[in-house]
Every structure is written in structure tokens, then in C-alpha cells.
Amino acid sequence: MEKREAFCLGNFIVEPGQRKDGFLLMGEGEFQLPATILHGEKPGKTVLITAGIHAEEYVGIQAALELAERLDIRKIAGTVVIVKVVNREAFELRRGSESHADKKNLNRVFPGTKEGTWSERLAYAMEKELFCIADYYIDLHSGDSYEQLTPYVYYAGMASAEVVSISREMAQQADVPYMVCSNVSSGGCYNYAAARGIPSILIERGQMGGWTEEESHSTRRDVRNILCHLGIYQGEKDYRNYYPLEVKDVCYQAANEPGLWYPAKKPGDMIQQGETLGVIKDYEGQILEVCRAEYGGVILYQTGSLQVLQSGPVIAYGRISRESDNRKERIAGYWSKRSSSFKVQRKAELHSVMAERWLTEIRKYLPEGTLKILDVGCGSGFFTILLGKQGHEVTGIDLTPDMIEKSRELAKEEQIDCRFEVMDAENLNFPDATFDVVISRNLTWTLPDAGRAYEEWCRVLKKGGLLLNFDANYGAYDATDTASLPEQHSHNMLGMEMLKENEDIKKQLPISSYIRPAWDVETLGKLGIQELSLDLGVGKRIYVEKDEFYNPAPIFTLCGKKEGLE
Incomplete structure (x- = not known):
């Protein structure tokens, strides 16, 4: 393999596998900016990270300082250039968003001019000396001393279709509730970089000229996730609470x-x-x-x-x-690929000792008589058919059309009259107070908004009706680690690509970072569920043998009664 060359920028010369800290000289030495360059041993793209274009936006500055200190050079494929404070003079003199020398807003003068004012010369130096080495650009900001804001991210929208698309993908990795497509091509630093062909975003977090450790940590984590997404940092993305809405x-x-x-x-x-x-x-x-x-x-x-x-x-x-927000499409696509094997597994489960074990657990909670039951996230119909065999009126719903098709096929083979519908567990098409029981198995961990789902399930329950959920804290487990599973287990048949896709989806779901079932208990309590019971031992009673059905994750049962009497 050909030896990787040193990375040269201004007065910095950085050998492969090395990092260098110091002051980067720009504009023929007029500007001395605190910077860190991490030049990985492995080849790859170069990302430019800047902070302090506005000197009192401290969250971005602190995040840049932490990134420079904590990024592991051994995990970098390519080069990361971090300019910790661009408007250094204004930062050290506490000048806010205006430069000290010319009272101009640096972020409004791009691309700048060589013979212009102080801010214009700095913008010109950035364009000529930093943009030319960057394949991607991340600019870190926060609320100035007079600004209150909710965390969000801008992505460049006035550039080539490819640059806009990549910028948008970068923005989608941020753990913020919203993202905004910028409709200007000059003025802002990141906008002008995009006009030059560099996919670019700007992250906003923090307000009123302050900063907290939590805010800087979150911005640092955003950048790390983006670097992982771009293949520049060799690591796993962190879980996040938000998937930004446009x-x-x-x-x-x-x-x-x-x-x-x-x-x-x-x-x-x-x-x-x-x-x-x-x-x-x-x-x-x-x-x-x-x-x-x-x-x-x-x-x-x-x-x-x-x-x-x-x-x-x-x-x-x-x-x-x-x-x-395309998470639901991605989730449905993933389970579509697994629908055929799911039908085979669930048919086998219906004719195994597992069926009676599950019935034993469910019967502990169900009242006497024929019940109207909703099986949410029915998959290929195991619970729906199992309870239909007991004489109950059962409706199974699932987001994935292929799963519903397999459910209907399996019900026909089992000669059970059940109703199946394609439906979103977070948006049910049923009137209020329709069902005696809402039941679910291994679903809530897959939902983008599990709180919304619980709200809907409670809505369609009759007064005094039961909500019965069997799930586990799957966010705490790595699906790609199959060492504890028996050879014939379904996960060993899926292949690593499918298991990695599972993990990628999990990292886009807020519930993966919750402490469960504590979060579920708190959420259901707020929704008017009373007499809530929790059983942490159901998994050990169900999954006795290490066979194809074995589940090592500790399954819990949550059973709650909706307030009121019929």
C-alpha cells in the first residue's frame, strides 16, 4: 500500500496517524487561529469544523475544544481540521457577533475580499485557505447573548443537487428536533462553502450567550455521529432522542x-x-x-x-x-425483508410448547368471557391467531403490508377467523373505547414515538379495559452480538448485514436510550392507566430452552387497567 502523505495547511505539517495543536496562521500571517488537525493513518476525506464565527456563541466553541481533545486519531480515516475560534479577537474581547476591528458580522461578509476590512479579509482567507482543503464542512453555533432558541440544524440548500442531498444527510444525523434548508448562497460561511461545492451544515444549540456541559456534549456527539456517517470516524453512532423534522x-x-x-x-x-x-x-x-x-x-x-x-x-x-421523517418507511422495509421467515417461525411457534406458555402468561390478566382484542404490531399473527383459537374476537394490525399478508395466509392455514389490517401503531383508525384488551409483543422498542403509541392504545381501550405489553429494553442490546444464541437461532440465519440494519434503525429511535420499563411505567401513569403491574420474570418462564425461539433479553410484562368502569 502506498504511503500516505503528510497533511499541510498553513504552518501545520501533520504526519499520518498524528495530531497537531497550535495556532494556524492564515491571511499571510495576519490571523492566528487556535486549531487542531488530526491526520489519520488511513486515507479518506477531509472535514472542516469551525466554531466561534460569532464570538459569544460558546456552546459551539466548547464543543470544538472537546472534539479536538477527545477524537481518537486511531479511528480517523481521512483528516479532521478543527478551528476552535475563528473570530478570536472578538472572542477574547467579548465582542459578541461583531468583529472588534470593523464592527461587522463575520458571517454576513462571505466570500470577503483580500483588500477589504478586517472581517472581509478573514472571510477571504477562510475561503482561499480552508475551503480548498475541505470535502465537508460543519459550522458550530449557539444563541448569542440576546437569543433564545430550540436546538436545530441548518443545511445548505442553494447548491448543486448532490451537495444539497449530502448536506441534508449530514443534518439528519444531528440529535435535534428540527432541520432547516437554507435558501441563501452567500453571506453565511457554510452557505458560501456549499456554493463552492462543499456539503455544509450549521448546528445551533444553546442560548443567551451561555453554555452547559450537556449542550457541548450533545453538539460534540452530533459531530461524531456525522463523522461516522461520512466514514471519516471508524466507530458506532450514538443513540439519539430526535430525528429532525424539516x-x-x-x-x-x-x-x-x-x-x-x-x-x-x-x-x-x-x-x-x-x-x-x-x-x-x-x-x-x-x-x-x-x-x-x-x-x-x-x-x-x-x-x-x-x-x-x-x-x-x-x-x-x-x-x-x-x-x-422516513423512519417508518425504513422500519417497514426492514420487516418486509423478514416477513417470510417470520411466518415460518410463528407457525412453528404456534405448534410448539411456546404457545401454551404464552397462553398461561396472558390468561393471568384476561377477564372471563369473550373479549374484543387488538393485537398491535401483530407481525405474522402469532398472538392474533393464538387468542383467536380461544374464541376471542381479535384484530391484528401491523405497519408492514407484507407482514399482514403473511398473517392472513397463516390464519387461513390455521383455520382461524381473524381480522388483519395495515395500520400505524401510533395512529389507530379505530373509534374511542373500541376494545376490551390491547395486547402487544416486542413492538414498542421499534416505534419512533412510543409515547404517542401508548396514548393511542389507551384511547381505543374501553373504560376498565386492559393494556398488556410484552417487551424488553432492546436498545441496551447489540443485535450483531450473536455469541450467546444457539446455532439454529433466526438471528444467525439473517446475516450480519440485516443485523447491522437493525442496529442502525435502533439508533434513530428515542426509546432505545430510555431506561425501560421505568419509562413505560411513568408514561402509562400519566395517561390514566391504573392498577399497573410489572413482571420482570416472564422471559425466564417462556424461553426455557436455547432453541430457535430463544430470547436472551429480559422480557417484561406491563399490564394496566384504564381508569373508569363500564
Whole structure:
């Protein structure tokens, strides 16, 4: 293999497998910026990470410092260039978003000019000396001393289709609730980089010129996940709580005149068209201006200071597009690939000792008589058919059409009259108070919004009805580790590619990071479930033999009764 060359940037010369810290000289030595370069032994792309373009946005700066210290050079394939504070002079003089020398906002002057003002010369140096070495760009920001915001990420939208697509993929790796497609190609540093052909994003987290360890850690984790996604960092992505929803048609409202600002909302709040977002008053308390929502959406950021400037920013909000969340399509696609083998396994399970063991567990909770039961996430129909054989009126639903097809085939083979429908467990198409029992097995761990699902299950339960959930804290287990499984187990038949896909999906689901079943108990308690019981030993009673059905994860049973009597 050909020997990898040293990486050269300004006064930095970094050998393969090495890191270098110090001050990077730019603009013919005019600018000395604190930087770290990590040049991996393995070849790969180069990512540029910057912070401190706005000098009092400290979360990004602290995250850059931590990344420089904690990224493992042994795991880097390619090169990571971290400029910890771009506007160093303003940072050291605590000048906020304006540069000290020329009072300009550095992020508004790109691409800059060689003979311009101080900020323009720095922007020019960045373009000529940093952009030319970057394959990807991540810019770290937070709320300035007067800005309140909810965490979100911008991705460049005014570039080639390929650059926009890659930028969007990078943004999707961030653990933030929202992402915004930027519609400008110059001015902002990351926007101009994208116009130059570099996929680019800007992460916003933190507010009011402050920072916390949790915020800097979260931003650092975002960057690490992005590096893993790009193949520059050889590691596993961390679990995250959010899969960012797209926010479109962002409205940036400014003040028509200076005054005292009194917001009626806070960042992250959902708003309706025409709703009052805040008012601007004079010193006597007279209302000078009422800020109203032009359309419904979510507030991204707003001025948090008492004072607002004429033509200065007041609030920004946008419409939410849920079309960008493709997790359910990916989940359905994954289970579609497993539907045929699932049918074979569940048929075998129905005719094994496992069927009677499951019935024994379920009967502990069911009242006497014929019951109307909903089997949520029925897969290929095991519970639906099992309970149908006991004379109950059972409906099985699943998000995956192929699973429902296999369920119907299996029910026909077993000569059981059951109803099956393709349906989203988080959005049920049933009236309130329809079922005596809602039952589920190994489903909640696969859901993007399990809290919403529990809410729906409680809604369709009759008063006094039972919610019965069998699940495990699968987020704590690595599906690719099959060492403890018997040779004939289904996971050993799936192949490593499918198991890795399972893990990738899990890392996009907030429930994978919850402490379960404690989270389930708390959530159900808030939804009006009473007489809640928890059994942590059901797995040991069901999975006695290490055979094809064996499940080493500790299964728990949650059973709760909906408040009220019929």
C-alpha cells in the first residue's frame, strides 16, 4: 500500500496517524487561529469544523475544544481540521457577533475580499485557505447573548443537487428536533462553502450567550455521529432522542421600531396562524407593535433580551413538514425483508410448547368471557391467531403490508377467523373505547414515538379495559452480538448485514436510550392507566430452552387497567 502523505495547511505539517495543536496562521500571517488537525493513518476525506464565527456563541466553541481533545486519531480515516475560534479577537474581547476591528458580522461578509476590512479579509482567507482543503464542512453555533432558541440544524440548500442531498444527510444525523434548508448562497460561511461545492451544515444549540456541559456534549456527539456517517470516524453512532423534522417557509420577523420586547411564547412552542407571539412596548407601557404568526408552525428562535432594535430580529418560526421523517418507511422495509421467515417461525411457534406458555402468561390478566382484542404490531399473527383459537374476537394490525399478508395466509392455514389490517401503531383508525384488551409483543422498542403509541392504545381501550405489553429494553442490546444464541437461532440465519440494519434503525429511535420499563411505567401513569403491574420474570418462564425461539433479553410484562368502569 502506498504511503500516505503528510497533511499541510498553513504552518501545520501533520504526519499520518498524528495530531497537531497550535495556532494556524492564515491571511499571510495576519490571523492566528487556535486549531487542531488530526491526520489519520488511513486515507479518506477531509472535514472542516469551525466554531466561534460569532464570538459569544460558546456552546459551539466548547464543543470544538472537546472534539479536538477527545477524537481518537486511531479511528480517523481521512483528516479532521478543527478551528476552535475563528473570530478570536472578538472572542477574547467579548465582542459578541461583531468583529472588534470593523464592527461587522463575520458571517454576513462571505466570500470577503483580500483588500477589504478586517472581517472581509478573514472571510477571504477562510475561503482561499480552508475551503480548498475541505470535502465537508460543519459550522458550530449557539444563541448569542440576546437569543433564545430550540436546538436545530441548518443545511445548505442553494447548491448543486448532490451537495444539497449530502448536506441534508449530514443534518439528519444531528440529535435535534428540527432541520432547516437554507435558501441563501452567500453571506453565511457554510452557505458560501456549499456554493463552492462543499456539503455544509450549521448546528445551533444553546442560548443567551451561555453554555452547559450537556449542550457541548450533545453538539460534540452530533459531530461524531456525522463523522461516522461520512466514514471519516471508524466507530458506532450514538443513540439519539430526535430525528429532525424539516421546517420550511421560515419567517424571520423584525421589529419595525425599537422598544421593549415581551414574548408570549418560547422557542420550540407550536403556534397557530394569527396567534400573538409577543408585543413591543414603550417606556410607558404603551403597545407599539403586536407580533402575530403569519402561519402555523414551530418557533425556532426569538429575542430573549428586554430590548429590541429597529429592524432587528424578534422571532423566527416555520412550518413543519413531516414528510422528511422516513423512519417508518425504513422500519417497514426492514420487516418486509423478514416477513417470510417470520411466518415460518410463528407457525412453528404456534405448534410448539411456546404457545401454551404464552397462553398461561396472558390468561393471568384476561377477564372471563369473550373479549374484543387488538393485537398491535401483530407481525405474522402469532398472538392474533393464538387468542383467536380461544374464541376471542381479535384484530391484528401491523405497519408492514407484507407482514399482514403473511398473517392472513397463516390464519387461513390455521383455520382461524381473524381480522388483519395495515395500520400505524401510533395512529389507530379505530373509534374511542373500541376494545376490551390491547395486547402487544416486542413492538414498542421499534416505534419512533412510543409515547404517542401508548396514548393511542389507551384511547381505543374501553373504560376498565386492559393494556398488556410484552417487551424488553432492546436498545441496551447489540443485535450483531450473536455469541450467546444457539446455532439454529433466526438471528444467525439473517446475516450480519440485516443485523447491522437493525442496529442502525435502533439508533434513530428515542426509546432505545430510555431506561425501560421505568419509562413505560411513568408514561402509562400519566395517561390514566391504573392498577399497573410489572413482571420482570416472564422471559425466564417462556424461553426455557436455547432453541430457535430463544430470547436472551429480559422480557417484561406491563399490564394496566384504564381508569373508569363500564
